[in-house]
Amino acid sequence: MRRVSAAIVLMALAGCATTYQDGSGWTGGFSEVQLDKNVFKVSFNGNAYTSIERVEELALLRGADLTLQHGFSYFVVTEGRSREEVQTYTSPVSTTSKTSRKGNGDLVTQTTMYGGDTQVSKFPSTVNTIVAYHRKPDMAATVYDAQFLCGSLGKKYKVKCGVRPPM
Amino acid sequence: MRRVGAAVVLMALAGCATKYQNGSGSGGGFTESQLDKNLFRVSVNGNQYTSAERARELALLRSADLTLQLGFSYFVFVESRSREEEEWYTSPVETVSKTSRKANGELVTSTITYGGNTSVSRRPTRVNTVMAYTKKPDVTDVVYNARSLCESLGRKYEATCGTLPAFAK
Numbered sequence: 001m002r003r004v005s006a007a008i009v010l011m012a013l014a015g016c017a018t019t020y021q022d023g024s025g026w027t028g029g030f031s032e033v034q035l036d037k038n039v040f041k042v043s044f045n046g047n048a049y050t051s052i053e054r055v056e057e058l059a060l061l062r063g064a065d066l067t068l069q070h071g072f073s074y075f076v077v078t079e080g081r082s083r084e085e086v087q088t089y090t091s092p093v094s095t096t097s098k099t100s101r102k103g104n105g106d107l108v109t110q111t112t113m114y115g116g117d118t119q120v121s122k123f124p125s126t127v128n129t130i131v132a133y134h135r136k137p138d139m140a141a142t143v144y145d146a147q148f149l150c151g152s153l154g155k156k157y158k159v160k161c162g163v164r165p166p167m
Numbered sequence: 168m169r170r171v172g173a174a175v176v177l178m179a180l181a182g183c184a185t186k187y188q189n190g191s192g193s194g195g196g197f198t199e200s201q202l203d204k205n206l207f208r209v210s211v212n213g214n215q216y217t218s219a220e221r222a223r224e225l226a227l228l229r230s231a232d233l234t235l236q237l238g239f240s241y242f243v244f245v246e247s248r249s250r251e252e253e254e255w256y257t258s259p260v261e262t263v264s265k266t267s268r269k270a271n272g273e274l275v276t277s278t279i280t281y282g283g284n285t286s287v288s289r290r291p292t293r294v295n296t297v298m299a300y301t302k303k304p305d306v307t308d309v310v311y312n313a314r315s316l317c318e319s320l321g322r323k324y325e326a327t328c329g330t331l332p333a334f335a336k
Contacts, residue, residue, distance in 0.1 A: 053208075148202075
């Protein structure tokens, strides 16, 4: 019973997938480092309710957002890496025994063991190093149009993207 | 007991393999994002009754469908990957023992144990990043013809390309 209520509290606190937000704590979000005028390292960490696909798309969206915020139009992911951290939890085992004596003097003992289930949680994250450009570079890699990505992924994740911060 | 009831309801809801449909809920289906005019990503999440092979083909079919809906004819996979998620469930263990004293004063104990069964369910996921072209590109990768895939896989999965709109909200 205690386990059920703990689970409900956990779900209420973190029951939804990571949204497009700043942060790398418990609920997840993005963080970034500027490595040069046009080079950024973007990380996106998801919570246990977030799929790795969602994390990859949100990291891409953040890349487009940063590109536009710094006055560029295109970007290339020069290094991209996704991983999942796995946490397992095994619930405690509880044993309940009930002994009763029947009319004929027989003893009946009933023992039930609960728990011992193992739950696995996966925390996905993506780290992309991106290089931003003013003009579409002529190269073999996939070149992303930041404005287009902001429109399509921004709509999907209901995010306002590419707004330049006030100076 | 409540757990068993929930499992029965789930099985009734999703007792067959994932169909060619939108969605990522318990029945499974595909989700997609457009990354550029001719670049998009398709994910297929299968339920526990879906094989990894079926998830791959559904993703291939959806890629062909989106290619045609965006006005292109050919496509290549820029990236594709598959994975499976496993879920384990072990039922509680119940032991019943009965002790009785026989007429001669001897004690007899019988013990029966139930439960402790473990069941595993696997749900496959397939993700494709797709680049679409109007003319057959001259590349070393496998180039798919969207029209013929729509016909062959569409027949197999009883789906018609173009009926489920691209990037619908």
